[in-house]
Amino acid sequence: MDFTLSGQQRDRCASVLARTQTAFPAGPGDHQPTASASAYTRAEWSRLADLGLLGASVPTAEGGGGLGALDTALVFESAGRGCADTGILFAAAAHLFSCGMPILDFAPPDTRKRLLPRMCSGELIAGNAMTEPESGSDVARLTVTARRVADGFLLSGTKSFVSNGPVADVFVTYATTDPQAGHLGVTAFVVERGAPGLAVGQPLDKMGLLSCPAAAVTFDDCFVPDEQVLGAPGQGGAIFQHSMRWERSCLFAVYLGVQQRLLDRCVEHVRQRRQSGKRLAEFQSVSNRVVDMKLRLESGRLLLYRACDALDRDDPDASLWVSLSKLAVSEAAVASSLDAMQLFGGRGCLREEGIEAAVRDALPTTVFSGTSEIQRQLIARSIGL
The missing domain is CATH 2.40.110.10 (Butyryl-CoA Dehydrogenase, subunit A, domain 2)
Structure with missing residues (x-):
């Protein structure tokens, strides 16, 4: 079993990360839109298309990137790490996985050819x-x-x-x-x-x-x-479940990137911040919290990659791995964002730091795409309970 990304995969991830940081530069800290701000603009939507996010898993013949589930997840993970605005990445993922994939796999040929290239290019939302x-x-x-x-x-x-x-x-x-x-x-x-x-x-x-x-x-x-x-x-029920397998895996790759970004910031913060004459990192309660963030991230990452690999291989157990990964990554996103808030203390409550926004963006993950309770029911059914 090889856990190493290929050179092509590493290069693609590095490119998406760098291009995302350029396309969606962060303001002070990890600033995100306020509740009064408008939605993304068409120009910002076109930037997502330029990054390949709007059609990553669509075949090149239909205007997409031609990537499988795992490579698509790697692209969205890199974007989640590079872009502090999780909302716009969520919008792109919902557009592609909940809508683009059902159209790709189930629409009549003329409808597919009329809509998919325009969805991949950013012309349509x-x-x-x-x-x-x-x-x-x-x-x-x-x-x-x-x-x-x-x-x-x-x-x-x-x-x-x-x-x-x-x-x-x-x-x-x-x-x-x-x-x-x-x-x-x-x-x-x-x-x-x-x-x-x-x-x-x-x-x-x-x-x-x-x-x-x-x-x-x-x-x-x-x-x-x-x-x-x-x-x-x-056939609608089956089509919806088909789209959910893509969404519950590849969309949540965004939250792997978010967790990595939060972890990087927390490591930097606790190494620099001093309290009672010591670096925060020297307090065991602090270092243990950061280690838990790392543990959750890597555990969820392994499950999500396995789920995507199962989708690529058309594994009959793919739905089990998808539900396991969705459950793990969503609950990790919530726990680790709250850990980041605790580690940043009062500064974590300031909008300019972006930590409170990460908490708000993480909390819905255990609800959308099937609640944690639904994932547990699906997993129980898969293991014969």
């Missing part, structure tokens, strides 16, 4: 519309419905939390087409913003990931033609 007011984790009971009509479907209902929603040009969404069939009665669709009957709500006021805007999206007899159905009717 995509939002994943799954969560509903009464349905978060239970995706088999969607209240948004899709009624069969001539040449397509009419969608009706509301999706309550759509990342990228306020600025998205394309939505990947899911609706119940057969209420009696449970998860086999859900169908996936791609809907373009100008479709009659589609309405996007006001941006939601969120705690963290502030650069990634979110909003409710409502469908009022919104017509979606047959050529914008993803897969076959009733």
Whole structure:
């Protein structure tokens, strides 16, 4: 078993890190947007495309980078280390993994060819519309419905939390087409913003990931033609789980990069900061906390790399490794951001340091892409409980 990255992988990671730091330079400390700041601009979105983040796992024939899951994760990890604005990287990951991959693997050829190159280039922004007011984790009971009509479907209902929603040009969404069939009665669709009957709500006021805007999206007899159905009717549940395998692995690589950046800052801080005539690093309680940060980072990194390798090999146990890695990395992100806050003390509460923003950006990780409780249920099922 070889844990060493190839020369090509190391060079790609170094290049993405350097280019990300240039494209998204940090202000004082690790400054991030305030709650009153607007979402990312189209120019910033184009920078993500230039970095290869918007199409990393899409084949080159469709305008992407042609990378597998592991190499895609390495790219997003490097970007997470180099960019203090985790929200915009989250937006890019949601765009690619929750929307781009389902379109790549399940859209009719004409729809795929029409949308994917423009998504990879940054011309189009995509939002994943799954969560509903009464349905978060239970995706088999969607209240948004899709009624069969001539040449397509009419969608009706509301999706309550759509990342990228306020600025998205394309939505990947899911609706119940057969209420009696449970998860086999859900169908996936791609809907373009100008479709009659589609309405996007006001941006939601969120705690963290502030650069990634979110909003409710409502469908009022919104017509979606047959050529914008993803897969076959009733296949939506499987398509959503397919997208989640990509998101729960590659998106969370961003948080490996964030943890590495926090760890680097904490090591520098405790080596320089003095208290009671000693460097903070000389206090065992401090050094133990930093060691725990390192332990969580490397443990999550190994699990995430294994999950991505399983995806690349089409391993039948891939879902187990994906859930294990998502659980480990998300809970590590929360714990290590809180450790960084403790190590920086009062300075950690200042916006200009960026530590409090890292805490706010980390806390939602145990909720989105399937809660920690859902991951534990999936893992229990995988090991025969």
